[in-house]
Amino acid sequence: MELLQESVIAFFAAVGLAAAVWTAAEGILLSRRDKLEHFVALVPVAGDAPALERTVAGLQWTTICGNRFDKILIADCGLTDTGRQTARLLARRSANVTLCTMSDAEREAVETGPSCIKTTPM
Numbered sequence: 001m002e003l004l005q006e007s008v009i010a011f012f013a014a015v016g017l018a019a020a021v022w023t024a025a026e027g028i029l030l031s032r033r034d035k036l037e038h039f040v041a042l043v044p045v046a047g048d049a050p051a052l053e054r055t056v057a058g059l060q061w062t063t064i065c066g067n068r069f070d071k072i073l074i075a076d077c078g079l080t081d082t083g084r085q086t087a088r089l090l091a092r093r094s095a096n097v098t099l100c101t102m103s104d105a106e107r108e109a110v111e112t113g114p115s116c117i118k119t120t121p122m
Contacts, residue, residue, distance in 0.1 A: 039068070040070060041072045043058045045087065052083065053090060070096060073100055075104075
């Protein structure tokens with residue numbers, strides 16, 4: 001029974017050590033390479049946009065292949081004064097959040113390339 005317990009402990013220790021080494025190596029190697037792709041999130045909103053703040057906060061923590069969004073574009077598709085005020089506050093609070101019209105957002109998406117992700121507030 002002791003042999004089984006020691007084997008299980010040794011197994012988990014080896015797995016933990018391998019995971020720690022893998023994480024450290026990945027952090028060192030991936031942090032030095034240049035970012036090849038730029039990710040832009042397009043959030044079309046209308047009305048009061050009650051879920052806009054939660055959507056933007058979620059996108060700021062979202063990662064794709066280890067990269068965060070370079071820009072989060074809030075596209076005004078008929079915002080009310082309350083919704084526009086919320087969007088402006090979010091844009092002022094974070095450097096990577098921008099309030100724009102839908103045509104400006106589409107132009108930005110075309111310039112960025114295929115890495116633009118369209119989302120809708122929940």
